[in-house]
Amino acid sequence: MSSTVVKPVRDSKAPKINWARTEEAENFAKTVKLFRQGKIDPDSFRRFRLQNGAYGTRMTDDYAMVRIKLPAGEIYPNQLEKLAHLSEAFSIGSAHVSTRQNVQLHWVILEDVSEIMRSLADVGLTSREACGNAVRNVMCSPLAGVCGEEEFDATPYAIATAKFFLRNPLNQALPRKFKFNFTCCEKHGMVRMTDVGLIPQTRSVGGNTQRGFKIFLGGGLGNKSFVGHQLEDFTPEEDLLYTSIAVLRIFDRLGDRKNTARNRMRYLVDQMGWEKFRNLVLKERAIVRATQSVVVTLDIDDAPAKISNPIRISGSDGKSVPDGFSRWRKSNTFEQKQNGYHSVSLTLEAGDITANQLRALADVCREFSAEGYARTGFLQDMLIRWVPESDLAQLYSRLLEAGLANPGSLTMVHPVGCSGTTSCNLALTNSHRLAKEIQRKFLDLKLDEDNDLRDSNIKISGCPNSCGQHEIATIGFFGGGGRNDKDMYPVYQLSIGGRSDGETMLGVNVLRIPAKRVIPAILKIIETFKAERRQNDTLKSWIHKIVTGHSDTSTKSVADIKKILLPLTVVPSAAEDKDFYADYGSDSSYHTRTGKGECAA
Amino acid sequence: MCGLNGKPIMDADSLRSLLRDNSIRVIDVRRKEDYKKDHIPKSVNLPLADLLSDDTPERVLKLAQSLGIDDQTPVVAYDDTFGALASRVAWTLQYLGHRDVSLLEMTYTQWKTLGLETDSNEPSVGTKTHSIALKPEIMATADYLEKVKENKNVIVIDNRERLNYLEQHIPGSINIPYRTLASEDKILRPKDELKRLLQNRGISDNAEVITYCGSVGTLSGLAYYALKSIDHPNVKLYVRSFKEWKNLNKPIVKQENADYWDLSAE
Ligand code: HEM
Numbered sequence: 001m002s003s004t005v006v007k008p009v010r011d012s013k014a015p016k017i018n019w020a021r022t023e024e025a026e027n028f029a030k031t032v033k034l035f036r037q038g039k040i041d042p043d044s045f046r047r048f049r050l051q052n053g054a055y056g057t058r059m060t061d062d063y064a065m066v067r068i069k070l071p072a073g074e075i076y077p078n079q080l081e082k083l084a085h086l087s088e089a090f091s092i093g094s095a096h097v098s099t100r101q102n103v104q105l106h107w108v109i110l111e112d113v114s115e116i117m118r119s120l121a122d123v124g125l126t127s128r129e130a131c132g133n134a135v136r137n138v139m140c141s142p143l144a145g146v147c148g149e150e151e152f153d154a155t156p157y158a159i160a161t162a163k164f165f166l167r168n169p170l171n172q173a174l175p176r177k178f179k180f181n182f183t184c185c186e187k188h189g190m191v192r193m194t195d196v197g198l199i200p201q202t203r204s205v206g207g208n209t210q211r212g213f214k215i216f217l218g219g220g221l222g223n224k225s226f227v228g229h230q231l232e233d234f235t236p237e238e239d240l241l242y243t244s245i246a247v248l249r250i251f252d253r254l255g256d257r258k259n260t261a262r263n264r265m266r267y268l269v270d271q272m273g274w275e276k277f278r279n280l281v282l283k284e285r286a287i288v289r290a291t292q293s294v295v296v297t298l299d300i301d302d303a304p305a306k307i308s309n310p311i312r313i314s315g316s317d318g319k320s321v322p323d324g325f326s327r328w329r330k331s332n333t334f335e336q337k338q339n340g341y342h343s344v345s346l347t348l349e350a351g352d353i354t355a356n357q358l359r360a361l362a363d364v365c366r367e368f369s370a371e372g373y374a375r376t377g378f379l380q381d382m383l384i385r386w387v388p389e390s391d392l393a394q395l396y397s398r399l400l401e402a403g404l405a406n407p408g409s410l411t412m413v414h415p416v417g418c419s420g421t422t423s424c425n426l427a428l429t430n431s432h433r434l435a436k437e438i439q440r441k442f443l444d445l446k447l448d449e450d451n452d453l454r455d456s457n458i459k460i461s462g463c464p465n466s467c468g469q470h471e472i473a474t475i476g477f478f479g480g481g482g483r484n485d486k487d488m489y490p491v492y493q494l495s496i497g498g499r500s501d502g503e504t505m506l507g508v509n510v511l512r513i514p515a516k517r518v519i520p521a522i523l524k525i526i527e528t529f530k531a532e533r534r535q536n537d538t539l540k541s542w543i544h545k546i547v548t549g550h551s552d553t554s555t556k557s558v559a560d561i562k563k564i565l566l567p568l569t570v571v572p573s574a575a576e577d578k579d580f581y582a583d584y585g586s587d588s589s590y591h592t593r594t595g596k597g598e599c600a601a
Numbered sequence: 602m603c604g605l606n607g608k609p610i611m612d613a614d615s616l617r618s619l620l621r622d623n624s625i626r627v628i629d630v631r632r633k634e635d636y637k638k639d640h641i642p643k644s645v646n647l648p649l650a651d652l653l654s655d656d657t658p659e660r661v662l663k664l665a666q667s668l669g670i671d672d673q674t675p676v677v678a679y680d681d682t683f684g685a686l687a688s689r690v691a692w693t694l695q696y697l698g699h700r701d702v703s704l705l706e707m708t709y710t711q712w713k714t715l716g717l718e719t720d721s722n723e724p725s726v727g728t729k730t731h732s733i734a735l736k737p738e739i740m741a742t743a744d745y746l747e748k749v750k751e752n753k754n755v756i757v758i759d760n761r762e763r764l765n766y767l768e769q770h771i772p773g774s775i776n777i778p779y780r781t782l783a784s785e786d787k788i789l790r791p792k793d794e795l796k797r798l799l800q801n802r803g804i805s806d807n808a809e810v811i812t813y814c815g816s817v818g819t820l821s822g823l824a825y826y827a828l829k830s831i832d833h834p835n836v837k838l839y840v841r842s843f844k845e846w847k848n849l850n851k852p853i854v855k856q857e858n859a860d861y862w863d864l865s866a867e
């Protein structure tokens with residue numbers, strides 16, 4: 001043990017907001033019984049189930065996936081401990097951190113969902129409106145409040161927006177799901193790839209600083225993806241809620257309720273044309289402002305967060321810095337704008353974390369984070385913020401003990417993989433496992449240490465639906481089935497050059513790569529980049545130039561990349577290479593199997 | 602039927618006063634080394650491995666007698682493994698025909714966390730005489746289970762973890778992982794919660810319930826006592842559990858076409 005003594009004087013901070021209602025758990029239990037007795041028809045039940053945050057599961061009606069909403073990604077130590085218990089009692093002993101800052105429990109018996117809801121209520125959490133046609137979890141950059149490039153902390157606005165819409169009749173039966181994303185700055189968010197994206201802005205009015213937002217509308221990923229449009233130069237904070245209500249009302253009124261495959265708001269914007277849609281929003285907002293101004297305000301709690309350093313006696317324990325610390329520090333920590341503090345990002349495998357790791361994390365939050373809670377990120381990751389620099393080595397040791405100290409979190413070595421065939425009804429491939437395989441291989445190769453790869457990312461979906469966000473990845477994949485005569489094998493469509501920052505664009509399709517050749521294909525791209533790169537190129541900038549036709553190296557175009565990768569698409573016979581015909585995680589030969597999806601439900 | 606006042610679970614308070622009166626035999630079901638360090642005062646040690654090395658009624662009889670247990674001695678068992686090992690010992694004594702066996706409501710760690718008394722002295726106990734009156738109505742064999750499992754009134758509960766259950770289980774069984782049974786500070790949840798859980802899962806009071814787990818009937822032993830704690834009348838432990846079921850090549854089902862193992866972060 002180290003000589004640094006941690007005094008247990010500081011109680012963990014308790015959650016500020018109670019999102020839960022216990023009676024919803026009771027109601028859920030009752031409704032499941034009625035459904036099982038045939039007294040509720042399957043469609044009504046499905047709508048009810050989704051509204052309460054429970055999805056269906058691959059090839060079975062007996063199990064559900066429970067999606068727990070974490071507005072702005074905030075999660076407190078007692079909530080982490082509760083999730084640990086719930087994952088062991090009712091799920092698979094691990095929980096999954098999603099790309100939208102939710103935590104998901106998979107393979108839950110439908111009859112147990114109400115028990116989960118009830119326990120969540122003990123710690124103020126809810127799964128309400130986490131699925132279904134409602135305002136989904138309101139996201140906020142996990143770096144909001146600590147990012148050096150932000151104008152102000154958007155978190156209180158995200159939380160207030162979540163509070164306003166949760167259980168609000170305005171969003172109980174929208175044509176389709178609806179997503180808000182707040183960010184800190186252009187670099188750390190995804191504001192152009194969502195229904196409503198918001199970046200904090202300030203302007204000077206008569207010598208005073210006025211707060212407001214840059215608002216983007218009508219973007220989003222999916223079977224067909226769109227980049228959002230900026231509503232106006234500056235939306236003052238007083239107009240934030242009016243704008244949100246106006247947009248929702250228009251979507252509610254005009255959104256397509258029949259063709260559920262093409263009815264996210266982005267399709268409405270696309271059909272109507274941006275200018276027309278924009279004018280409608282501005283007009284509706286004027287009406288909302290005129291009729292509702294007295295009644296409706298956002299409940300913004302921006303009292304400065306209480307930051308209190310964990311109290312310790314003696315800093316250094318004279319022990320040498322643990323092995324691997326500097327490698328980990330380089331790829332998993334982020335210097336905050338507040339001098340001397342760091343945010344620490346955890347490397348998870350495709351977002352999965354065990355019950356024991358959740359418990360360890362709760363302790364780590366209490367002991368090391370001056371704000372006393374954790375945040376989920378956008379990359380199936382988790383962050384502990386407000387860690388004094390002098391504590392980083394000790395924090396690292398603690399993470400090592402918990403098996404949470406892998407490097408690479410803020411680099412390309414942290415791929416996103418949707419659930420794929422591990423649980424999703426629509427999946428064609430095991431994208432989840434592929435993400436893990438890539439991470440393991442790339443950590444072996446120490447690619448996290450390579451500065452040129454650092455700002456690139458890899459994202460994988462198990463079918464064209466984009467849950468893994470492959471279209472905004474530097475290197476993206478979505479799964480499908482390939483056929484060689486009578487034999488099938490898993491393949492991935494490769495796309496490159498996607499990004500979600502200030503220069504948001506969708507990736508460009510290259511070619512289909514057999515699943516078992518995906519890792520060599522990525523390595524081949526990296527190798528080509530290394531051979532050709534100019535001095536200031538990163539993999540991301542090099543690919544960007546290629547897909548936008550500005551390449552100054554010998555690989556000029558996407559067609560050239562295709563040429564380089566073509567040898568990897570050669571299909572061996574089943575006799576030559578049996579493994580080629582099996583997906584990751586399976587030793588039998590591949591076939592596609594899908595059930596009824598619920599994305600439009 | 603079992604335990605003082607017919608209670609299958611004993612609370613810490615009652616145990617402490619019975620200990621003061623010297624009117625009870627407490628069995629510590631942990632490893633010898635752990636027991637030697639400290640234990641609940643006056644308790645005797647019976648590591649589960651020792652019991653399992655031969656758990657025929659004849660051997661169990663000898664064990665019980667050597668631990669100073671006669672037909673009338675009230676017995677309480679505890680462990681530090683969420684009550685699962687103690688359950689197996691308690692059930693075994695009950696099967697032998699002992700009438701007064703209960704589980705301590707908490708683990709040894711929980712006992713210590715509350716600051717309750719511990720001791721490192723090993724009591725010397727004299728051998729007693731016990732009779733055998735086996736209770737087959739609390740045990741299920743593989744053949745019995747196979748015969749009755751299709752009956753409408755029979756519910757087979759698998760108490761292993763979810764992933765193991767998905768991978769393979771006895772056809773028709775339902776899964777209640779042992780972790781579901783405990784509360785934060787006790788080996789079993791409060792009765793109203795357990796009742797609600799079972800009601801949600803459609804287990805009615807008059808069902809015949811058979812519990813099983815991976816190999817030796819520990820996790821399912823705990824489930825046995827969970828059901829007993831809410832007075833479920835008809836519970837049987839399939840004590841040889843899934844390991845034997847598989848070795849006998851009895852039918853097994855699997856949740857097909859899904860790679861759930863890859864969701865685990867283990
Ligand atoms: C046509 C059907 C579907 C569409 C179009 C769709 C679309 C999307 C999109 C675009 C995202 C990315 C998050 C974002 O940026 O908004 C997402 C996330 C997600 N979706 Fe879907 N989805 C569909 C069906 C499903 C189904 C059936 C499931 C399984 C129950 C599912 C599970 C998820 C999960 C788990 C995420 C978070 C990703 C992660 O971290 O694992 N989706 N979905």
Ligand code: SF4
Nearest residue numbers: 418424427462463467
């Ligand atoms: S992308 Fe496809 S496979 Fe992956 S979670 Fe979405 S619907 Fe399922």
